[in-house]
Amino acid sequence: MYELISATPSPYARKVRIALIEKGIPFTLRTEVPWHGTTATPAYNPLEKLPVLVLPDGNGIYESRFILEWLEVKHPAPRLLPDTAEEVLAAREVEVIADGICDAVVLLFFERMREAPSAEWMARQRRKVEGGVRALAERATDGFMVGGRFGLADIAAGTVLRYLSVRFAEYDWAAQYPALAAMSTRLEARPSFAATVPVPQTIVEKVV
Numbered sequence: 001m002y003e004l005i006s007a008t009p010s011p012y013a014r015k016v017r018i019a020l021i022e023k024g025i026p027f028t029l030r031t032e033v034p035w036h037g038t039t040a041t042p043a044y045n046p047l048e049k050l051p052v053l054v055l056p057d058g059n060g061i062y063e064s065r066f067i068l069e070w071l072e073v074k075h076p077a078p079r080l081l082p083d084t085a086e087e088v089l090a091a092r093e094v095e096v097i098a099d100g101i102c103d104a105v106v107l108l109f110f111e112r113m114r115e116a117p118s119a120e121w122m123a124r125q126r127r128k129v130e131g132g133v134r135a136l137a138e139r140a141t142d143g144f145m146v147g148g149r150f151g152l153a154d155i156a157a158g159t160v161l162r163y164l165s166v167r168f169a170e171y172d173w174a175a176q177y178p179a180l181a182a183m184s185t186r187l188e189a190r191p192s193f194a195a196t197v198p199v200p201q202t203i204v205e206k207v208v
């Protein structure tokens, strides 16, 4: 059986959890705080980040985009990529935008923990979040994002949007982009989303 090393707020891990559930793949969830000394992450990922999909042979697959690609190869049905090559590129572009927003939120989150946070650095990260959400809004539809059926783009966009309310709640993107908010609400009603709602975690060790 697969084991997924995850964290309660992690949007990257949530993408993988949703894909595993959507594909009906059984797995055990190992919830950690990757910044605590007790984390198992470095034993499987030299980049020391979760999610890590631990295989039955004990090897770890890491980097959420790669884990999703790996799952698409090893467990192709149901397919989470669109049908045409052009649509696959469009879905991957949505994932690039979504992951990029998450990366900026993480950088902002830790900058705020510093004794003397840099206002310039935080403004730069906020710009990336707002620019990324604008790019997602430009791609929002009243159905699924790419190719007319649920897939990678919806997983990536849905997870980052819900993550913002956990780690960047002061940004009211939903008021600014009603179509995006409606899309997020639709996605959060899916069982795979309802089973993986992000919640904050308590980090007790000094990180920065």
Ligand SMILES: N[C@@H](CCC(=O)N[C@@H](CS(=O)(=O)O)C(=O)NCC(=O)O)C(=O)O
Pocket (backbone or CB within 6 Å): 007, 009, 010, 011, 012, 013, 034, 035, 047, 048, 049, 050, 051, 062, 063, 064, 065, 099, 106
């Ligand atoms: N690009 C990576 C990013 C993963 C990531 O940043 N994970 C965080 C945890 S969380 O922000 O997703 O909750 C982590 O393990 N950070 C540990 C570290 O940066 O050393 C992916 O997509 O898997």
